[in-house]
Amino acid sequence: MGERWPEIKAGRLAAVLVRECGPPIRQNGSHRVFRSVDGQSTFTFAIHDRKTVPGSLARRILVMDARLTIEQARKAVRG
Amino acid sequence: MSEPLHVIYRHEPTSDGEPTWHSYSYPTAVYASGYALEDLREAFREAVAFHYGETPVPQLVEHLEHQAAPGVFLRVAVDRQTLDRDYVESTMRAALTRESVHRPRFAAEQVSASGDIVVVCAVASDRLGWVFEQMGEHDALHIAMAVSDFGVNIATVAGPSGIPDPTGSLTLNEVGLSSESTIGEFMVAVTPDRESSRLPVLITL
Numbered sequence: 001m002g003e004r005w006p007e008i009k010a011g012r013l014a015a016v017l018v019r020e021c022g023p024p025i026r027q028n029g030s031h032r033v034f035r036s037v038d039g040q041s042t043f044t045f046a047i048h049d050r051k052t053v054p055g056s057l058a059r060r061i062l063v064m065d066a067r068l069t070i071e072q073a074r075k076a077v078r079g
Numbered sequence: 080m081s082e083p084l085h086v087i088y089r090h091e092p093t094s095d096g097e098p099t100w101h102s103y104s105y106p107t108a109v110y111a112s113g114y115a116l117e118d119l120r121e122a123f124r125e126a127v128a129f130h131y132g133e134t135p136v137p138q139l140v141e142h143l144e145h146q147a148a149p150g151v152f153l154r155v156a157v158d159r160q161t162l163d164r165d166y167v168e169s170t171m172r173a174a175l176t177r178e179s180v181h182r183p184r185f186a187a188e189q190v191s192a193s194g195d196i197v198v199v200c201a202v203a204s205d206r207l208g209w210v211f212e213q214m215g216e217h218d219a220l221h222i223a224m225a226v227s228d229f230g231v232n233i234a235t236v237a238g239p240s241g242i243p244d245p246t247g248s249l250t251l252n253e254v255g256l257s258s259e260s261t262i263g264e265f266m267v268a269v270t271p272d273r274e275s276s277r278l279p280v281l282i283t284l
Contacts, residue, residue, distance in 0.1 A: 007093050031129045041108075042130075043107070043108035043110070044107075044109045044127070044129060046111045046122065047101075051098055051112055052093040052098075053101070054091045055194075056193035057101050057103065057193065059193055060103060061110060063217055064108070064192040064216075065108045
């Protein structure tokens with residue numbers, strides 16, 4: 001199995017996404033559409049800030065959708 | 080007809096117990112959460128409508144994912160063959176609780192983009208393309224199919240960035256298959272013996 005990533009609050013993950021991808025291109029409450037760092041795709045993050053996100057989901061969002069490398073994603077979550 | 084949207088509803092409780100369900104989807108990524116599956120389905124539908132705006136939402140194909148062992152998730156599509164898939168799921172679940180010597184082993188590097196093992200519970204008539212639709216370039220997925228009353232075959236597919244080192248892997252072309260091939264044909268092509276079944280078949284998405 002891969003490395004287990006720690007859980008993260010959705011608000012903190014959203015802040016990481018803003019820092020790495022820029023502000024949401026559309027937003028309505030907790031529904032936020034982000035553009036990947038390479039500008040090639042968009043994704044919607046619709047989890048309320050106070051909820052907890054499993055580490056597995058955070059990893060998926062940062063690597064697959066925000067398109068950070070694993071190292072960048074790990075650093076972004078830590079920083 | 081447009082490409083369907085595959086949504087996976089994963090049951091993965093967090094340490095504070097709530098919420099327990101989260102969604103992710105392909106090819107358009109939409110993330111939502113819910114305290115119960117029905118809450119999540121509703122939240123996902125709202126979020127996906129927000130994502131698409133005025134554009135019609137594609138047909139949804141729903142899947143459920145449950146953890147069967149630490150870090151190992153079993154994915155079952157909710158369709159007219161769910162009962163057949165449930166059989167594969169229960170066989171896999173039982174296998175994963177056997178004594179370690181008899182337990183299925185998964186290569187540590189063949190993980191999904193979430194960093195865990197995901198096993199798609201398939202039936203012989205499923206198309207490979209249907210599996211490819213429910214994965215991304217960073218995923219490696221294990222496909223399980225019942226082969227007898229007591230066993231399942233397992234083979235692995237990986238996206239271009241799905242495994243760190245593709246050495247020893249095969250391509251679909253090399254095994255004489257395409258995305259139109261069935262899982263039954265795939266299993267015959269890649270699992271003639273146990274050694275070859277451990278090699279992931281690299282696919283291009």
